Amino acid sequence: MVGAWPVPRWIRSLQRRPKPVLFDALTLQLGYNATLVTIGATLLGMAAGVGGTFLFLRKRALVSDAISHATLPGIGLAFIIMVALGGDGRSLIGLLGGAAVSAGLGLLCVSWLSTRTRLAEDAAIGAVLSVFFGFGVVVLTIIQTMNAGRQAGLEGFLLGSTAGMLRSDAAILAGAAALTLALVLLLRRPLTLAAFDPEYATASGQNVTRNDLAMMGIVLAVTVVGLKIVGLILIVALLIIPPVTARFWTERTDHVVLISGIAGGVSGYVGAAISAAIPDVPTGPIIVLVGFALFALSLLLAPRRGVMSSFLRHRSFQRRVHLRQGLLAMAQSQPIYEGLTLRLLRRADLVRPDGVPTNSGQARAAKAMLDEARWSIVRGDQSYEAAAALYDGLTDIETLLTPDQITEIDGRLAAPSEVPA
Amino acid sequence: MSIELATLNGQSADRAARDQSPLAIRGMTVSYGQKPAVFSVDMTVRPGAMTAIIGPNGAGKSTLLKAALGIITPLAGTSTVFGKTVARQRDWIAYVPQRASVDWDFPTRVIDVVMMGLYAQLGLLGRVRAHHRAQALDCLARVGMQDFATRQIGQLSGGQQQRVFLARALAQQADLYLLDEPFAGVDAATEKAIIDVLKSLRDAGKTVVAVHHDLSTVAEYFDDVFLINTQAVAAGPVADVFTQENLQATYGGRLAGAQMDSLSAATA
Numbered sequence: 001m002v003g004a005w006p007v008p009r010w011i012r013s014l015q016r017r018p019k020p021v022l023f024d025a026l027t028l029q030l031g032y033n034a035t036l037v038t039i040g041a042t043l044l045g046m047a048a049g050v051g052g053t054f055l056f057l058r059k060r061a062l063v064s065d066a067i068s069h070a071t072l073p074g075i076g077l078a079f080i081i082m083v084a085l086g087g088d089g090r091s092l093i094g095l096l097g098g099a100a101v102s103a104g105l106g107l108l109c110v111s112w113l114s115t116r117t118r119l120a121e122d123a124a125i126g127a128v129l130s131v132f133f134g135f136g137v138v139v140l141t142i143i144q145t146m147n148a149g150r151q152a153g154l155e156g157f158l159l160g161s162t163a164g165m166l167r168s169d170a171a172i173l174a175g176a177a178a179l180t181l182a183l184v185l186l187l188r189r190p191l192t193l194a195a196f197d198p199e200y201a202t203a204s205g206q207n208v209t210r211n212d213l214a215m216m217g218i219v220l221a222v223t224v225v226g227l228k229i230v231g232l233i234l235i236v237a238l239l240i241i242p243p244v245t246a247r248f249w250t251e252r253t254d255h256v257v258l259i260s261g262i263a264g265g266v267s268g269y270v271g272a273a274i275s276a277a278i279p280d281v282p283t284g285p286i287i288v289l290v291g292f293a294l295f296a297l298s299l300l301l302a303p304r305r306g307v308m309s310s311f312l313r314h315r316s317f318q319r320r321v322h323l324r325q326g327l328l329a330m331a332q333s334q335p336i337y338e339g340l341t342l343r344l345l346r347r348a349d350l351v352r353p354d355g356v357p358t359n360s361g362q363a364r365a366a367k368a369m370l371d372e373a374r375w376s377i378v379r380g381d382q383s384y385e386a387a388a389a390l391y392d393g394l395t396d397i398e399t400l401l402t403p404d405q406i407t408e409i410d411g412r413l414a415a416p417s418e419v420p421a
Numbered sequence: 422m423s424i425e426l427a428t429l430n431g432q433s434a435d436r437a438a439r440d441q442s443p444l445a446i447r448g449m450t451v452s453y454g455q456k457p458a459v460f461s462v463d464m465t466v467r468p469g470a471m472t473a474i475i476g477p478n479g480a481g482k483s484t485l486l487k488a489a490l491g492i493i494t495p496l497a498g499t500s501t502v503f504g505k506t507v508a509r510q511r512d513w514i515a516y517v518p519q520r521a522s523v524d525w526d527f528p529t530r531v532i533d534v535v536m537m538g539l540y541a542q543l544g545l546l547g548r549v550r551a552h553h554r555a556q557a558l559d560c561l562a563r564v565g566m567q568d569f570a571t572r573q574i575g576q577l578s579g580g581q582q583q584r585v586f587l588a589r590a591l592a593q594q595a596d597l598y599l600l601d602e603p604f605a606g607v608d609a610a611t612e613k614a615i616i617d618v619l620k621s622l623r624d625a626g627k628t629v630v631a632v633h634h635d636l637s638t639v640a641e642y643f644d645d646v647f648l649i650n651t652q653a654v655a656a657g658p659v660a661d662v663f664t665q666e667n668l669q670a671t672y673g674g675r676l677a678g679a680q681m682d683s684l685s686a687a688t689a
Binding site for chain 2: 059185187189196197200252
């Protein structure tokens with residue numbers, strides 16, 4: 001046909017618009033298995049975020065690493081026992097039961113070593129983690145030589161494997177998440193007390209050891225049910241990264257728990273969706289990377305505790321110090337030498353380019369001197385303690401004290417003082 | 422009188438003393454490793470009095486308090502509150518730990534720390550109601566910290582931290598207050614605020630026991646003193662017991678002569 005231009009290949013590739021797979025994954029429209037994995041990962045992330053918070057606040061985050069590595073021999077031995085009893089050996093409940101038992105043993109070893117011997121907890125964690133993991137690898141190697149062992153897919157527990165996840169697996173995750181949330185809600189006060197001030201907790205009748213065990217129990221449950229999705233090597237990231245992320249945003253314990261649960265849930269949800277949308281991408285590591293992205297964003301952007309905010313705060317503080325020093329020097333007719341101070345004063349139109357104070361500069365300088373005198377009274381008077389605690393020599397006094405209070409102070413400034421003889 | 426009868430009389434007298442004492446410690450021995458930090462200490466606190474536990478560094482002052490409260494497990498010994506075990510009397514005991522024993526960067530606000538004093542009353546799931554919050558604010562006001570309620574605890578000075586700890590103890594509405602070095606490293610204003618609160622507690626019939634390290638203020642602040650250097654050295658009213666000989670026995674050569682003279686001048 002005349003005039004039928006062949007359509008260039010690049011235009012055809014544009015016309016063949018890629019299916020918005022990630023969107024489908026995020027809205028749970030990517031098939032049964034992907035949906036189960038996404039829901040399961042979200043629940044797991046929430047449970048891990050909430051359960052890991054008190055571990056983090058108690059400064060025992062690394063105990064979770066010992067717990068998770070200590071699951072491996074239990075998985076292997078449970079498989080061998082189930083096969084020996086004539087079963088299939090791949091029953092998830094059985095394997096997780098084995099994992100829980102050996103993780104519990106590992107936990108007991110850590111706490112025994114650190115309380116009953118002179119070993120510090122970090123050394124105990126290192127010893128238990130490596131020995132249990134090493135033993136687990138030996139058991140897995142033995143299983144490889146068994147007839148039933150080759151198809152068992154137990155290596156999936158190392159880094160997680162979500163292929164062939166069953167509805168019952170997701171149900172286990174949902175149950176564990178609900179249990180974790182309920183336990184943390186029930187024990188929030190004893191756990192907070194034990195994390196902040198264990199001595200006071202004991203003195204007021206709390207059994208801190210028992211509370212610690214309950215906390216470890218929560219972590220153990222999360223770890224064991226998380227093995228299937230994230231794997232035992234990376235589950236520790238899900239327990240630690242969300243609370244650390246949450247800490248950037250708040251100064252309240254209850255809010256740390258809440259934000260940590262949300263951060264964990266979002267990591268699980270987005271991570272599972274991404275790995276479902278992109279073929280051949282492992283779920284567990286992607287979840288951890290999404291969690292890390294949230295952490296990195298918080299580290300940079302969080303108000304007050306974030307890196308950016310403290311940098312900006314430091315710079316603005318520095319400028320205010322320079323400006324204030326410049327004004328005080330002006331008020332006392334002292335020369336100003338520092339370049340930054342002069343630049344700031346000129347830019348604010350407080351001095352003329354030749355260094356002579358402008359009218360507004362003189363007014364501001366006088367005000368600075370007055371505030372300085374007022375502050376010295378405020379700082380000397382116990383009844384103004386709350387305001388004095390915020391004194392930085394820079395803040396306008398009007399922002400911290402009421403007009404009445406300032407009038408009262410000015411009265412004292414103007415009061416006739418005794419003339420020493 | 423036979424020896425058996427004398428022993429029985431002694432035992433019943435001691436039983437009566439323990440029943441009447443807000444804190445009675447008997448035969449308390451605590452050791453870290455093989456060396457006892459506290460050895461076979463008996464202490465009977467007088468009700469309604471302010472008692473200072475005094476002794477050199479490492480004499481086991483804080484250890485004695487912690488062992489009495491069960492914070493550390495003693496090797497031997499018992500402690501009773503009005504004749505009953507400490508575990509059964511927890512609701513009547515308020516403990517103020519050393520300020521340095523906690524991490525002040527913990528994510529919590531001043532008011533939340535004071536609320537911890539109400540946890541026993543609130544139970545596991547009890548809702549925090551307006552009157553609980555008012556009670557906590559009232560305790561903060563008693564130590565002059567009401568304006569700090571919503572500040573993060575990391576923003577406080579050392580003295581302010583100590584007053585928050587005291588406010589938490591006040592919230593417990595206890596009868597026996599045990600304080601571990603409440604005046605260590607605090608400013609003069611805080612020291613005065615704390616001593617005023619403690620004296621008001623004493624005047625309300627409560628009992629106060631404090632580990633104390635500043636010998637120059639003992640006579641001014643306290644009614645009774647308990648001198649300890651691993652073993653108990655002397656105990657009783659300040660006027661009788663806070664003497665040069667007893668201090669010499671407690672501190673050994675560690676107290677300079679001039680310091681000793683000024684102290685005994687102060688108590689004389």
